[in-house]
Amino acid sequence: MTLTSKRIISLGLALFLLAGFASLGLAQESSSSATATISQGLENTASGTYSSSLTLTAFIGNLIQALLTATGIVFLVITVLGGISYMIANGDDTKIKKAKGMIVNALVGLVIIVGAYALTSYVVSALSEASTASSTTTS
Numbered sequence: 798m799t800l801t802s803k804r805i806i807s808l809g810l811a812l813f814l815l816a817g818f819a820s821l822g823l824a825q826e827s828s829s830s831a832t833a834t835i836s837q838g839l840e841n842t843a844s845g846t847y848s849s850s851l852t853l854t855a856f857i858g859n860l861i862q863a864l865l866t867a868t869g870i871v872f873l874v875i876t877v878l879g880g881i882s883y884m885i886a887n888g889d890d891t892k893i894k895k896a897k898g899m900i901v902n903a904l905v906g907l908v909i910i911v912g913a914y915a916l917t918s919y920v921v922s923a924l925s926e927a928s929t930a931s932s933t934t935t936s
Contacts, residue, residue, distance in 0.1 A: 802885050852928065858921030865914045872910060876903040 879899030886892035 806881075852925070855925065858917070858925070861917045861921070862914070865910055865917065869907065869910045872903045872906040876900055876907070879903060
């Protein structure tokens, strides 16, 4: 990337962050009633689904899903950065090749993450069913 491109991207990111922080300041005036409304809605929604007796398999499954979600977000960001690099390559073959490589590698990573998510989801549900079945047969 050229110095001008980096400056434009940095300026755009700074303006985006500044606008976000400004909107947070404006939103704090009505945040107490909004927070109460959101909290009440979450309490109503999750009232029958949350259990304080979290099993080990459910905890491990939740942890794995959170990690897979985070890595999926990282690969999504890499894909977007590769797309931006491709758009600002200005016909330079080395920059285009590097950008295409980033996009292909990110897509391969996303496929791996989706496969890992599907596999862990299946394994965790099977373990959860097995632990539920074994606890009901022993009682």
